[in-house]
Amino acid sequence: MEDTNRPLGGRPVGQQTVIPPPMEGEDVTVPALWAARIKNLPFGVARKGNRLKGRYLERLVAKPSQQEPYHRVGQCWTGQRFEEMINASLLHAEAALMQVVGHQSEVKCKACMQGNETFSHCVSMRGVAGLTACANYHWAGRDSKCKYIPAVGFVPSHQPQATPRNPDRDEAISQTPPLTWMPAGLAGCPADKHYCVLGATYLRL
DSSP: OBOOSSOOTTOOTTOOBOOOOOEESSOOOOOOHHHHHHHHOOOGGGEETTEEOTTTHHHHHTSOOOOOOEEOTTOOOOHHHHHHHHTTOHHHHHHHHHHHHSEEOSBOOHHHHHTOSSBSSOEEOSSOTTOOSOHHHHHHTOGGGOOOBOOSSOOOTTSOOSSOOOHHHHHHHHTOOSOOOOOGGGOOOTTOHHHHHTHHHHOOO
16 A cells, blocks of 8 residues: 555545555456556556657557456465566566457467466457567566467457356446545455455546
């Protein structure tokens, strides 16, 4: 949790910023808090002044967001840890953005199939010359090793998969109140995944 007087994403001056943990699992959900955060690229490793670094970020950030990034089950990173890892290298910033704006491969590559990588989904890019690997391999700096199958009729990114519909969750979403600031005392509850799914509704970064 960060306590700062610098406005961030419309947050009132002096208000605390709460960064929830990233989602885990095989669900696919519409772009939400982390997708917006990554798309804004507030990472020193990604920028030099107002200029984006590297060969790919400008082309990636111009593409529409497709889904919220999901981590593999059991990784259990806090929001702060995820930000630190993204900021560790330009490859990490690019791969995180790929997870937001890319499309899922119809068949996962070997590494993604084994489930030992950072992200749950095997997401790749089309129309960005030079990005030939999925986001997980790009994150690890092993682009030449990736053997994914490009999606021709890719899985629609906004349709839930694997997890059955949850009537209680759907009702909670429909009854979510207008956006308010979350009290600092509620910060950091990674076990409450429904809360995190709804995070974009009542948190601002």
